[in-house]
Every structure is written in structure tokens, then in C-alpha cells.
Amino acid sequence: MLPVLQRIDNERPEWWALLFSAFAWFGMALHMVPLQVGPHAHHPAQFPSAMTQWLQWQAMIVAMMLPFLLWQIRRVAAGTFRYRRHLAVSCLIVGFLGVWAVAGLFAVMVSSIWSIGGPVAVGLLLVASAGWCLTPWYCRATYAHHSTRPLPPKGWHAVVRTVQEGARLGQACIVSCGPLMLACLASGHSVVVMLGGLVLTWRERTAFEPRPRGQARWHLVLAAVATVTLWTV
Amino acid sequence: MPGEVLPSASEQATYWNRCQHNSWFFLAWHRMYLHIFEEIVAAEVLALGGPADWALPYWNYSKSQGERRLPRSFSKPTDATGATNPLFVAQRSTEANGGMQADAADVDLSALKIPNYSIPVNNPGKAFCGAETGFHHSGGSVKGIDAVPHGNMHGFVGGQFGWMSAFRTAALDPVFWVHHANIDRLWEVWLKRNAAHANPANPLWRTGVQFAFRDAAGTAVQFASEDVVSTVVLGFQYDDVSDPLPAGLGVEESVAMKSPELLGATEDRIRIGGGSKSASVPTVQVAGATVESLGGSDEPSQVHLRLENITSNQRAPAFDVYVGVNEGVAPSAHQSKFAGRIAMFGLTEASEPAGPNAGSGLSYDLDVTEAVKTLRTQPGWDPGKLNVLFVPVHEEQEAEVYVGRISVFAA
Numbered sequence: 001m002l003p004v005l006q007r008i009d010n011e012r013p014e015w016w017a018l019l020f021s022a023f024a025w026f027g028m029a030l031h032m033v034p035l036q037v038g039p040h041a042h043h044p045a046q047f048p049s050a051m052t053q054w055l056q057w058q059a060m061i062v063a064m065m066l067p068f069l070l071w072q073i074r075r076v077a078a079g080t081f082r083y084r085r086h087l088a089v090s091c092l093i094v095g096f097l098g099v100w101a102v103a104g105l106f107a108v109m110v111s112s113i114w115s116i117g118g119p120v121a122v123g124l125l126l127v128a129s130a131g132w133c134l135t136p137w138y139c140r141a142t143y144a145h146h147s148t149r150p151l152p153p154k155g156w157h158a159v160v161r162t163v164q165e166g167a168r169l170g171q172a173c174i175v176s177c178g179p180l181m182l183a184c185l186a187s188g189h190s191v192v193v194m195l196g197g198l199v200l201t202w203r204e205r206t207a208f209e210p211r212p213r214g215q216a217r218w219h220l221v222l223a224a225v226a227t228v229t230l231w232t233v
Numbered sequence: 234m235p236g237e238v239l240p241s242a243s244e245q246a247t248y249w250n251r252c253q254h255n256s257w258f259f260l261a262w263h264r265m266y267l268h269i270f271e272e273i274v275a276a277e278v279l280a281l282g283g284p285a286d287w288a289l290p291y292w293n294y295s296k297s298q299g300e301r302r303l304p305r306s307f308s309k310p311t312d313a314t315g316a317t318n319p320l321f322v323a324q325r326s327t328e329a330n331g332g333m334q335a336d337a338a339d340v341d342l343s344a345l346k347i348p349n350y351s352i353p354v355n356n357p358g359k360a361f362c363g364a365e366t367g368f369h370h371s372g373g374s375v376k377g378i379d380a381v382p383h384g385n386m387h388g389f390v391g392g393q394f395g396w397m398s399a400f401r402t403a404a405l406d407p408v409f410w411v412h413h414a415n416i417d418r419l420w421e422v423w424l425k426r427n428a429a430h431a432n433p434a435n436p437l438w439r440t441g442v443q444f445a446f447r448d449a450a451g452t453a454v455q456f457a458s459e460d461v462v463s464t465v466v467l468g469f470q471y472d473d474v475s476d477p478l479p480a481g482l483g484v485e486e487s488v489a490m491k492s493p494e495l496l497g498a499t500e501d502r503i504r505i506g507g508g509s510k511s512a513s514v515p516t517v518q519v520a521g522a523t524v525e526s527l528g529g530s531d532e533p534s535q536v537h538l539r540l541e542n543i544t545s546n547q548r549a550p551a552f553d554v555y556v557g558v559n560e561g562v563a564p565s566a567h568q569s570k571f572a573g574r575i576a577m578f579g580l581t582e583a584s585e586p587a588g589p590n591a592g593s594g595l596s597y598d599l600d601v602t603e604a605v606k607t608l609r610t611q612p613g614w615d616p617g618k619l620n621v622l623f624v625p626v627h628e629e630q631e632a633e634v635y636v637g638r639i640s641v642f643a644a
Contacts, residue, residue: 010492011492071354071355074355078355078493079493079495079498079638079640080495081495082454082515083496140587141590143587143588143589143591144591146590146591146593147372147590147591147592147593148541148542148593148637149542149593149637150421150502150541150542150637151638152498152500152501152638153495153497153498153500155498155500155639160540172591206367207368208368209367209368209370209589
């Protein structure tokens with residue numbers, strides 16, 4: 001490996017997770033399936049298959065949520081031996097994405113059964129997400145994003161417990177951001193809603209503390225913007 | 234106080250549990266707190282006919298051995314007339330109120346030698362103040378002056394169960410204010426003692442986080458770190474910011490560990506407390522970096538011991554940490570293997586599952602480079618493992634404390 005790449009690999013072991021996320025954004029932009037939901041739609045809302053929706057859900061999670069795991073990825077990589085850093089990072093990501101994948105199955109199922117989609121549904125889900133920010137569960141999950149648990153440095157114990165650590169962080173992420181992600185799903189993975197959600201999540205994670213009222217207010221702003229945008233597009 | 238009406242939930246959320254620890258905001262937030270407190274007390278002093286230039290005193294416990302005793306104005310239950318001394322608090326360690334001196338390890342000023350104010354989160358290296366976090370109330374890695382003398386003196390005064398030993402009660406003890414005034418003074422000392430010492434230029438530190446207070450008039454005010462970097466602007470100057478370190482001890486030490494390499498770590502958590510307890514950390518050779526190669530022409534030049542995720546739901550005493558010393562051996566005979574004293578200030582708060590760091594606990598990084606160099610010269614040295622001994626200091630009641638993981642890093 002070139003020395004410069006080796007240095008990046010040493011100092012930024014999370015690089016490939018970031019790349020993974022960038023690819024997911026690219027893929028989402030390329031293969032986004034716009035919903036025919038606005039007042040100018042010629043047909044009733046058209047939904048892709050459940051499998052496609054689920055794959056899009058996972059791509060959305062990789063795109064939007066993985067960047068917020070970078071701090072934890074760095075921690076896990078630094079806490080193990082150099083030769084197994086990428087294994088440890090993979091275990092963490094598998095655990096994290098694993099719980100999101102299960103949550104995605106439920107989300108897609110519910111979304112398909114009740115045909116949840118369209119500007120009004122997205123707006124209502126974001127209003128519900130704003131309300132969710134005011135609950136103690138949201139606050140507790142926000143704290144958990146920055147929490148750590150000790151991990152063994154090597155061996156099968158380390159593999160299992162690192163996957164569990166990823167799942168623990170994934171669960172916290174689902175609790176704090178699940179409603180927002182549902183709104184993104186209902187919007188047909190609208191770039192406007194996803195970027196808005198990304199900014200809101202970034203705001204939440206970089207604060208290191210829950211700011212429920214401020215966060216709820218911004219969710220309401222996003223609800224208004226998303227509804228108007230989806231209605232007019 | 235019984236019957237006292239507490240502020241509304243909204244007020245509590247805005248102003249309570251906001252103190253910053255284990256973070257680069259530690260010094261700035263506490264200066265804001267001292268400034269507001271001083272303003273409130275000064276207004277009261279003036280209203281009672283006192284001097285207009287009243288200011289908070291500081292307790293310079295590192296100045297001499299005699300200064301390591303709690304000042305008598307705080308330790309005597311009554312004054313000369315027999316009246317109750319309002320500065321006396323019974324909820325302190327018997328040692329502190331009894332006139333015992335703090336140990337040298339409690340008032341050590343080695344933190345003044347650290348050239349960098351802060352350090353990236355997760356780096357096991359040193360920082361004068363703390364890690365580059367966002368808002369950070371409790372838990373995390375305790376570094377530099379936040380650890381010693383700050384945390385240790387909280388522990389010395391509060392003991393295992395006193396007010397000074399817990400976040401929520403520390404400021405009820407009047408000693409808190411003179412202790413923190415000294416910590417604040419040491420920030421000025423650090424800045425003055427070397428032209429290279431500087432506060433962070435990072436906007437996240439300077440203006441990125443605003444902290445809310447109420448001033449002497451009860452008006453809501455907000456400060457960012459940038460607002461308190463100058464004591465002159467705040468209206469005061471310390472009378473003594475001279476360098477307290479003896480000549481020859483002012484050499485700047487190495488700072489952030491570049492590419493820290495894990496050499497070994499324990500698999501499971503270790504229980505400490507209830508007497509001396511030891512743990513063995515298996516160390517390995519990785520990419521040429523071994524504990525054995527320390528001090529040679531090759532790297533590593535630093536070895537750090539990281540004690541992660543220290544948790545307990547009980548109040549605990551401080552612990553003296555030694556490397557290469559076994560359980561049952563008198564550690565006092567092994568001062569060259571002393572790694573440091575770790576205070577348990579804020580331990581229970583940092584261990585609360587529903588708390589601000591979701592029960593992650595405290596972490597400490599101790600520089601054991603010199604101790605390991607000493608170990609290597611001794612018969613029976615085994616580079617394949619590093620024994621770590623935890624000795625409780627003035628343990629009043631057996632505490633059940635867990636160290637989630639002990640790691641050895643080299644760089």
C-alpha cells in the first residue's frame with residue numbers, strides 16, 4: 001500500500017465507511033423512484049415493490065446514518081490491534097445496520113399495507129417526529145449515541161461483543177431517528193426530505209445533548225417544507 | 234431545604250446539571266460559574282456594608298506542605314466567639330476537617346507542563362484541560378488539570394461520602410469555590426508560563442456552545458468560552474500567576490499520541506475496591522512496537538495505560554495505580570512504579586444508565602513510560618504482561634467499582 005494511503009488507513013480507519021455512505025447517496029440519487037403523489041399526478045400513488053423499498057431503506061440508512069457512527073467507528077478501531085481494525089469496524093457496522101434492517105422490514109410492511117405516502121402523510125409523520133422529540137425516550141436515546149461500552153481486544157468474544165455494540169448504537173439511533181426515517185420512506189426517499197433529515201440529525205448529534213424543543217421546532221419546519229415541496233413537484 | 238420551592242422543570246432543564254467535566258469546556262464553564270457566583274456574593278457583601286472590591290479568594294494548596302491542609306477558616310466548627318462557623322461543613326472527609334495534609338499526589342502540578350490545551354476525543358495522550366467534545370456534563374476521559382489537582386482535591390476534601398465528592402452536592406461546600414478559584418488561577422499560570430501555551434482557536438470551543446446562567450440581578454445571561462478567556466474583561470486579575478514548578482521541571486512533555494498502537498488489553502471488566510486489587514494485562518508485539526522496545530532507538534517513546542469505563546453505583550474513594558506491583562506487596566516501597574492517583578469524582582453520575590453519557594463511566598489515561606522503563610531493568614520482568622495494582626486511598630466503606638477495560642497503548 002502507498003505510504004500516503006497507509007497513513008490515511010492508520011489515522012482514519014473509518015474512511016471506507018464514509019465512502020460506503022457516499023456511494024449510497026450517489027445510488028439513491030440515481031435510482032430514486034419518484035412517487036406520483038402531487039396534485040398534478042395522473043395516477044394514484046405508485047409504490048415500488050416491498051423488496052425494492054427495503055433495499056432503498058437500507059441504502060438510505062447507509063447514506064444518512066452511517067456518517068453519524070464515524071466517531072464510534074474510530075473508537076472501536078483505536079481500541080483493537082492494528083491487524084484486526086477493519087474486522088472490528090465491520091462488526092460494528094454489521095450490528096448497526098442489522099437492527100436498522102429489521103426495523104426497515106417493519107417500516108416497509110406498514111408502509112405497503114396502508115399505502116403510506118404522499119405530501120400529507122410525510123408532513124404528518126414529521127409532525128409526529130417533532131412530538132417524539134419531546135419524549136424522554138428521545139432524550140435517553142440521544143445520550144446513548146455518545147456512550148461507550150468496553151470491548152475485548154481480540155478473539156470471538158470481541159467479534160460478538162462488537163456486533164452487539166453496533167446493535168446497541170443502532171437501537172438508540174432507531175429510537176431517536178426512526179420517525180424521521182419513516183417520513184423519508186413515505187416521501188419516496190425524496191432528496192429534499194432526506195437532506196433535511198440529515199441536517200436535523202447532524203444538529204442533534206453534534207450538540208452532544210438533547211435539545212428537544214429546538215429539535216421539535218426544526219422538525220415542524222421540515223414538515224412544512226417537505227409538504228409544500230412534495231405537493232408542488 | 235425542606236419546604237423550599239424548587240424552580241420549574243423548564244428552569245431546571247436550562248440551568249441545572251450544566252457543569253462541564255472531562256472536556257475542553259471544563260475550565261471555561263467553571264470560570265463562568267465562578268464569575269456569576271462572585272457577582273452574586275459581592276452584591277450581597279456590598280448590601281451588608283462590606284467592601285466594594287470583595288473578590289473570591291483561592292486556596293493555593295500546591296504552594297507548600299502547610300498549604301495542603303484545609304484552611305482553618307473552613308475546618309473549625311465554631312469561630313472565636315463560639316458561634317457556628319458557616320464555612321464549616323461536617324459532610325467532609327475526617328482527614329480534611331481533622332487538619333490532615335493532602336498527599337503530594339493530590340496537589341501535583343504536572344499538568345502545567347502539558348503544552349496542548351486539548352486533544353481529540355479517544356486519543357490516549359495528554360491535554361492540559363480535556364478532550365475536544367461538544368457539551369459534556371459527565372463521564373468520559375479525565376485529563377490534565379481536571380484530574381489533578383481538581384478531581385483529587387475534590388476527593389481529599391469530600392472523602393468517599395462528603396459533599397465535595399459528588400457533582401450534585403460539591404458546590405454546597407464553601408471549599409468548592411476557593412478550590413475552583415485556584416483551578417481557575419492555574420489556567421492563567423499555564424497561559425503565562427510558556428509563550429507557546431494558548432487557548433484553542435477552534436470556533437467550536439470559542440463560540441460553538443453557549444452556557445446559560447442567571448446573574449446577580451436574576452437576569453438570564455449566556456456565555457461562550459470566548460467571553461471568559463480574559464480575566465481583565467471579567468473585572469479581575471490574580472495576584473500570583475508565577476510559575477510554581479521548580480527550575481528544571483518546566484520542560485514541556487510530549488502531547489497527543491500520534492497513531493497510538495494498542496499493545497494489550499484485558500478481556501473482561503475488573504472489580505476494584507475493598508482493598509488492593511490487581512489485574513494482569515497481556516501485552517503483545519505489534520508491528521515492531523512492544524513494551525520491551527521502549528526507550529530504545531525505535532519507537533515507541535511513550536506508553537500509556539488507559540482505564541476505560543470505570544463504573545459504580547456507589548460512592549468510591551480515589552485509587553492509587555501502580556504498574557508491575559503485585560497484590561499483597563506494600564506499594565509504598567515501589568514509588569518508581571506509581572502510575573498516578575485517579576479520583577472517583579462524578580463516578581456515580583457517570584455510571585447512571587439514564588444519565589448524560591448513558592452509563593459509560595469515567596476513563597483515565599496514565600503515562601507509565603517511566604514506570605515501564607524502571608520495570609524493564611528489574612529481574613523477573615515479563616514483557617508479555619503488565620500487572621496493574623489498584624490501591625484505594627482512605628477507603629471508608631468497601632466500594633464495588635468496575636474497570637471495564639485496562640489497555641496499554643504505545644506511540
